[in-house]
Amino acid sequence: xxxxRFLALTGVLIRLITLGCFIPLTGFGAVVATVHPLASQAAxxxxxxxxxxxxxxxxxxxxxxxxxxxxxxxxxxxxxxxRQPDGSVKAIDGRxxxxxxATASMYVRNGKADTSLSQKGALAIGVPGALMAYESAxxxxxxxxxxxxxxxxxxxxxxxxxxxxxxxxRAASAVESLREFAGSAAVFLTDSGAFPAVGSRLVQSDLxxxxxxxAGQGINWFYGSRFPTLVDQWMxxxxxxxxxxxxxxxxxxxxxxxKSTYRGYDIVGFPPPSSGGVHVAQILNVLxxxxxxxxxxxxxxxVQLVVxxxxxAFADRAFWLGDPDFVDVPEGLIDRGYARxxxxxxxxxxxxxxxxxxxPPEANERLFEKHTTHFSTADEEGFWVACTATVNTTYGSKxxxxxxxxxxxxxxxxxxIQPGVPNAFGLLGSAANKVEAGKRPLSSMSPTIxxxxxxxxxxxxxxxxxxxxxxxxxxxxxxIDFGDSIEQAIAAxxxxxxxxxxxxLLERAFSDDVAQALAxxxxxxxxxxxxxxxxxxxxxxxxGRFVGAADPRANGSSLVD
Ligand code: GLY
Numbered sequence: 069x070x071x072x073r074f075l076a077l078t079g080v081l082i083r084l085i086t087l088g089c090f091i092p093l094t095g096f097g098a099v100v101a102t103v104h105p106l107a108s109q110a111a112x113x114x115x116x117x118x119x120x121x122x123x124x125x126x127x128x129x130x131x132x133x134x135x136x137x138x139x140x141x142x143x144x145x146x147x148x149x150x151r152q153p154d155g156s157v158k159a160i161d162g163r164x165x166x167x168x169x170a171t172a173s174m175y176v177r178n179g180k181a182d183t184s185l186s187q188k189g190a191l192a193i194g195v196p197g198a199l200m201a202y203e204s205a206x207x208x209x210x211x212x213x214x215x216x217x218x219x220x221x222x223x224x225x226x227x228x229x230x231x232x233x234x235x236x237x238r239a240a241s242a243v244e245s246l247r248e249f250a251g252s253a254a255v256f257l258t259d260s261g262a263f264p265a266v267g268s269r270l271v272q273s274d275l276x277x278x279x280x281x282x283a284g285q286g287i288n289w290f291y292g293s294r295f296p297t298l299v300d301q302w303m304x305x306x307x308x309x310x311x312x313x314x315x316x317x318x319x320x321x322x323x324x325x326x327k328s329t330y331r332g333y334d335i336v337g338f339p340p341p342s343s344g345g346v347h348v349a350q351i352l353n354v355l356x357x358x359x360x361x362x363x364x365x366x367x368x369x370x371v372q373l374v375v376x377x378x379x380x381a382f383a384d385r386a387f388w389l390g391d392p393d394f395v396d397v398p399e400g401l402i403d404r405g406y407a408r409x410x411x412x413x414x415x416x417x418x419x420x421x422x423x424x425x426x427x428p429p430e431a432n433e434r435l436f437e438k439h440t441t442h443f444s445t446a447d448e449e450g451f452w453v454a455c456t457a458t459v460n461t462t463y464g465s466k467x468x469x470x471x472x473x474x475x476x477x478x479x480x481x482x483x484x485i486q487p488g489v490p491n492a493f494g495l496l497g498s499a500a501n502k503v504e505a506g507k508r509p510l511s512s513m514s515p516t517i518x519x520x521x522x523x524x525x526x527x528x529x530x531x532x533x534x535x536x537x538x539x540x541x542x543x544x545x546x547x548i549d550f551g552d553s554i555e556q557a558i559a560a561x562x563x564x565x566x567x568x569x570x571x572x573l574l575e576r577a578f579s580d581d582v583a584q585a586l587a588x589x590x591x592x593x594x595x596x597x598x599x600x601x602x603x604x605x606x607x608x609x610x611x612g613r614f615v616g617a618a619d620p621r622a623n624g625s626s627l628v629d
Contacts, residue, residue, distance in 0.1 A: 095446060095448060095607045095608075095612055095613055095614040096448050096612050096613060096614075097447075097448055097613065097614055097628060097629045098112065098115040098121065098124070098445070098446065098447045098448065098614065098628070098629040099444075099445065099446050099605045099614035099615065099616045099626065099627070099628045099629070100112055100115075100124055100128060100443070100444070100445045100605070100616060100626065100627050101443065101444050101445075101603040101604060101605050101616040101617055101618045101624065101625075101626035101627075102128045102132065102441070102443040102603060102618065102624055102625065102626075103132070103136055103139070103441050103442075103443070103531070103601060103603065103618065103619070103622050103623070103624040104131070104132060104135045104136050104623070104624065104625070105623075105624075105625040106131055106134075106135045106224060106229060107127075107128045107131040107132045107135060107136065107443065108128065108618075108624075108625040108626060108627045109625075109627065110127040110128060110130075110131040110217075110220055110221060110224075111124035111125065111127050111128040111131075111443070111445055111627075112124065112627045112629060113127070113220065114126075114127040114212060114216070114217060115445075115447060115629065116629070117212065117216065118211060118212065119210060119211050119212040119216075119217075120209075120210060120211055120447050120449055120451045121445040121446050121447040121449075121451035121452060121453050122150060122205050122206060122209040122210040122445075122451055122453055123206060123210040123211055123212045123217060124445040124447070124453070125148065125205070125443060125444075125445045125453035125455050126202045126203075126205055126206045126210060126214075126217050127217040127220065127221070128443045128445065128455075129146065129198065129202050129443065129455060129457055130142070130202060130217055130218050130221040130279070131220070131221045131224060132441055132443070132457065133198075133221070133275075134221050134224050134225045134229070134272060134275060134279075135224065135229050135235075136235075136441055137272075137275075137459075137463070137475050138235075138238050138239060138242065138439070138459075138462045138463045138475070139439055139440055139441040139457075139458065139459065139462075139531065140198070140440065140441045140457035140458050140459055141198065141457075141459055141474065141475050142196060142198050142199040142202075142278075142282075142290065142474060143196050143198075143459055143464065143469075143474040143475045143476040143477055144164065144196055144198050144457060144458050144459035144460070144464060144475075144476075144477040144479065145162050145163040145164040145194070145196060145197045145198050145201075145457070145458060145477065145479060145511075146162045146163075146197070146198040146201050146202070146455055146456065146457035146458070146513075147159070147160070147161060147162065147163065147201075147338045147342055147344075147455065147456055147457075147511070147513050147515055148160040148162065148201055148202075148205050148453065148454075148455045148515070149325065149336065149337075149338055149453065149454045149455070149515040149516070149517055149527075150205060150209055150451065150452075150453050151336070151450075151451065151452040151453075151517050151519075151524055151527075152209065152450070152451060153449050153450030153451060154450075155519075155522055157325045157336050157517065158208075158209070158322065158325075159322065159323040159324065159325045159338055159339060160201045160204060160205055160320055160321075160322060160323075161197070161201070161320055161321040161322070161323050161338075161341065161508070162197035162198050162199075162200055162201025162202070162320050163197055163341050163342075163479075163508040163509070163511060164193075164194030164195055164196055164197055164477055164479040164480075164508065164509065165194055165195045165197070165314075165318060165506055165507065165508050166194060166195075166480065166483070166503055166504060166505055166506060166507050166508075166509070167194075167195060167309045167310040167311065167314045167505070168311070168313065168314055168317070168505045168506060169309035169310075169311065169505065170309055170480070170503050170504070170505050170507075171503065171504075171505070172502045172503050172504065174191060174309070174503060175191065175485040175486065175503075176485075176486060180486075181485045181486035181489040183481070183485065183489065183491070183492070186478070186480050186481040186483070186485045186491070187461065187465075187478050187481045187492055188245055188248075188465055188466050188478065189248075189249075189306065189307075189308075189465055189466070189467060190302075190303055190306040190307050190308025190309075190310075190465075190467065191307070191308060191309065191480065192464070192465040192467075192477075192478035192479075192480050192481060193308065193310060193464070193465045193467065193476045193477060193478065193479075193480065194477055194479040194480050194508075194509065195310060195314045195315060195318045196318075196476070196477060197318060197320055198457055199282070199287055199290050199291075200287060200291065200318065200319070200320045201320050202217075203286075203287045204320055205453075209451070214283070214286075215283040215284075218279050218282055218283045219279070219280070219283050221279055222275075222276045222277075222279035222280050222283065223276070225271075225272040225273070225275045225276035225279060225473070226271065226272075226273060226276035227271070228269035228270055228271035228272070229269065229270060230267060230268070230269060230270075231263075231264055231265070231266055231267065231268050231269070231270050232266065232623065233266055234622065234623050235270075236263065236265070236266045238462055239256065239263040239462075239463075240263050241462060242462045242463045242466060243257065243261070243262065243263050245463075245466040246263075246463065246466050247261050248466065249466055249467050249468065250470060251302075251467065251468040251469055251470035251471070251472075252463070252466055252467060252468040252475075254274075254468075254470065255272055255274060255275070255468050255473055256270075256463075256468075272473045273473070274468075274471055274472055274473030275472070275473025275474065276473070277473070278290075278295075278472045278473055278474055281294070290315070291315050291316060291318060292315075292316055295315065295469070295472065295474075296312040296313075296314075296315040296316055297312055298469050298470075298471070298472060299311075299312065299315060299469055300312040302467075302469050302470065317506075321393075323338070323339045323340075324339060324436075325337065325338065325339060325345065326338065326339045326345030326346055326349055326402065326436075328349035328352065328353065328402050330352040330353075330355075330356065330544065330548060331356065331548055331549070332520065333518050333519070333520050333525070333544075333548055334518065334519045334520065335348065335349060335352065335516060335517075335518055335544070336516065336517045336518075336519070337349060337514055337515070337516045337540075338456075338513065338514060338515055338516075339392070339436055340389060340390070340391065340392040340397045340436050340510075341390070341391040341392065341393075341508040341509070341510055341511055342510075342511045342512065342513050342514065343385045343389045343510055343511065343512055343537070344456075344511065344512050344513050344514025344515075344516075344536060344537055344540065345514060345516070346385075346389065346397070346401050346402060346436070347381040347382070347384075347385055347401075347537050348514050348516060348537055348540050348541055348544070349402040350377075350380075350381045350384070350401050350402055350407060351374070351377045351378055351381045351537070351541045352541060352544065352545075353402060353403075353404055353406075353407030354377040354380065354381075354407045354410050354411045354414075355373065355374065355377055355411075355545070356404075356407070356411075357407070357408060357411035357412075358370075358373050358411070358414075358416075360373065360374075360545060360549045360550075361548075361549035361550065361551075365546075365550045365560075366579065366582070367582065367585075368581075368582045368585035368586050368589070369416065369417070370545075370549075371563055371572075371574075371578075371582065371586065372416065372417065372419075372586060372589055372591075373414060373416065374541065374542070374545070374563070375563065375565045375572055375586075375591065376414040376419075376420060377410070377411075377414070378537075378538060378541070378564070378565040378566065378567075379422045379565050379567045379570075380410045380413070380422055380426070380567075381537075381567075382534070382537075382565070382566040382567035382568075383422050383424060383425045383426070383567040383568075384401055384425045384426065384428070385495075385510075385567075386425060386495070386496045386497055386498060386567065386568070387424070387425035387498045387500070388401060388425060388428075388431075388498075388500060389497075389500060389501065389510050390497075390498075390499075390500030390501040390502075390507075390510055391501075391507045391508040391509075391510070392435070392436050393507070393508070394504055394507045395499075395500040395501075396432065396435040397435055397436040397500075398428045398429075398430065398431040398432075398434060398435060398436070399428075399430070399434040399435060399436055400428030400429040400430050400431055400434060401428045403428055403429050405429065406428045406429055409426075410426070417589055418589050418590060419589050419590030419591050422567060439458065439459075439460065439461050439462050439531060439532070439533070440456060440457070440458035440460070440513060440530075440531035440532065440533070440536070441456070441457055441458065441531050441601075442454070442455070442456045442457075442513075442515065442528075442529035442530050442531055442536075442601070442602065442603045443455055443457075443529075443603055444515075444527045444528070444529065444603055444604060444605040444616075445605065446524070446527070446605050446607070446614055450524075452517055452524050452527055452605075453527075454515035454516060454517055454527040454528070454529050455515055455529070456513035456514065456515045456529045456530070456531070456536070458477070458479070458511075458513065458531075459475055459476070459477040459478070459479075460477050460478045460479045460481060460482065460492070461478060461481070461492050463475055464476055464477040464478045464479070465477060465478040466478075479509050480503070480509060481509075482501075482509035482510055482511060483497070483501055483502065483503045483507075483509040483510070484496065484497025484498060484499075484500075484501040484502055484510075485503065487499075490568075492533070493512075493533035493534050493566075494534075494566065494568070494569055495533070495534055495566065496568050497510065512533055512534045512535075512536045512537050513529070513536055514529055514530065514536050514537055514540045515527070515529040516528050516529060516540050516544070518544065518547075518548075523607070523609075524607065525606060525607055525609075526547065526554055526604055526605065526606035526607070527604065527605055527606075528540055528543045528544070528554070528557075528558075528602060528603070528604040529602065529603065529604075530543075530600050530601060530602040530603075531600055531601045531602075532599060532600030532601060534564070534566045535562075535564045535566075535573070535599050535600045536600065538562065538563070538564040538565070538566075538599070538600075539562060539564075539599065539600045539602045540602070542557075542560070542562055542563075543557045543558060543602060543604060546560050553606075553615070553617075554604040554605070554606045554615060554616075554617040555615070555617045557604070557617075558602050558603070558604055558617045558618075558619050558620070559619075559620050561574075561575045561577035561578045562575050562598075562599040562600065563575065563578070563599070564599055570592065571591070571592040571593065571594050572586060572591050572592070572593050572594065573594050573596050573599055574586070574593050574594065574595055574596070575595075575596060575597070575598060575599055576595050576596065576597055583595060598621045600619075600621075601619045601621055601622040601624070602619050603616075603617065603618050603619060603624060603626070604616075604617045605617070605626070613628070614628050615628065616628055
């Protein structure tokens with residue numbers, strides 16, 4: 069670490085002298101923000117052992133699969149956005165895929181889609197991609213051997229960690245479903261079928277053994293040898309359609325990031341099959357027509373403008389967005405002229421009706437190439453990583469393949485399983501996001517990196533289904549328009565509108581005056597205790613130090629070296 073640090077600092081100083089100014093091109097030291105202190109510590113340990121921000125992110129992801137396994141893990145998927153020291157950004161798509169035997173009607177029974185089938189059990193499970201994405205990121209851009217990142221996580225699984233209130237609450241909400249699957253009950257429940265009490269240690273010996281096998285045999289254990297045969301047998305015994313060959317055929321994709329600007333800042337987001345990068349850019353483009361920075365951050369006027377922009381973006385999401393390997397996603401969705409036309413429909417101070425999606429320019433010509441957790445890392449060499457990972461809802465499909473400790477996702481529910489049938493997040497979709505063999509379900513995950521004049525300033529992302537898009541937009545507005553620090557931006561009250569259902573989710577931290585003002589403008593308001601969980605890291609320009617921010621709504625942690 070010391071030699072690396074010396075070289076990196078020398079590089080920074082040379083660049084400063086060359087530029088004749090004191091604006092650092094990256095920070096000094098290292099930073100990480102995750103939703104769990106053990107994951108943040110694992111990431112920081114990786115950097116102290118000579119790893120970079122990519123190694124740190126991979127260590128965090130693998131550790132979160134142990135200590136936060138109801139949100140993410142190697143049985144799920146992830147999107148990794150990696151900014152390299154030369155400023156180029158890689159987008160690694162480790163999203164789950166529908167098995168080869170999946171069909172558009174697989175959830176329809178007696179003419180009606182049964183969401184219990186897409187949300188729980190064998191048919192809910194997509195072919196997982198997170199492990200291949202982590203391994204690939206580490207091999208291509210990291211410095212440490214993969215085993216040095218996965219073995220410490222295996223030790224935590226083997227030795228156990230203390231169940232806190234937050235973990236207990238989430239686990240308790242899934243107990244009845246976990247009981248239905250022997251492999252899951254064996255890992256997570258006591259002999260009497262309850263989740264272990266707050267303060268007890270959760271030991272995951274099978275997961276530790278799986279991680280150790282991967283450390284020894286490489287990811288081939290997961291994608292090409294023992295694990296696929298176990299999955300195949302379990303699926304056949306439980307009416308599932310995933311087969312050994314689905315895991316053997318799985319490949320991550322390297323995507324072209326979505327690039328846009330907002331008030332002179334460069335925004336880089338994740339492209340389809342995430343809807344996040346597209347709609348964060350689209351909403352911000354629309355908002356550039358309004359001088360939000362001059363409005364009262366605790367008032368209702370700017371909230372209404374953002375809500376109207378969200379409504380239009382989510383209406384477009386429901387119609388246009390899907391896996392770009394299967395459907396054409398128009399680039400015009402982030403066209404500035406299109407954003408101006410959407411902005412011109414917005415009437416300040418009044419709710420306006422958005423009956424359906426609209427059509428961006430060159431919709432058939434310019435096309436995108438084709439419960440969750442977010443973590444961010446950065447280092448002094450200039451690597452910045454923003455990663456959002458998920459098994460979808462709490463403990464995904466609730467299935468653990470017996471003897472492996474691996475929680476399997478229920479990402480198939482992120483497809484539009486039948487026109488007009490909302491998914492677990494109330495989202496509607498169109499044919500663009502129907503189930504097809506080998507297709508990736510549409511996501512809202514929005515890892516985002518923001519730079520100005522070539523200097524990366526902050527990265528942010530969130531957990532919470534479609535509210536992820538709103539959380540990222542709000543953090544960017546808070547920082548750029550209202551001048552908040554990342555800590556203030558992450559802590560600030562949030563709201564969300566996703567077109568259908570036609571209502572604003574408004575955190576109770578907003579005053580009653582704001583709620584009443586919005587209601588008077590014609591909106592239906594649902595007051596909620598909290599919306600989502602965001603993490604962010606930033607570069608402080610005055611002293612070149614990194615800053616990390618974990619959402620106060622969760623028990624996360626940020627560490628700075
Ligand atoms: N599973 C939530 C998402 O990908 O948006």
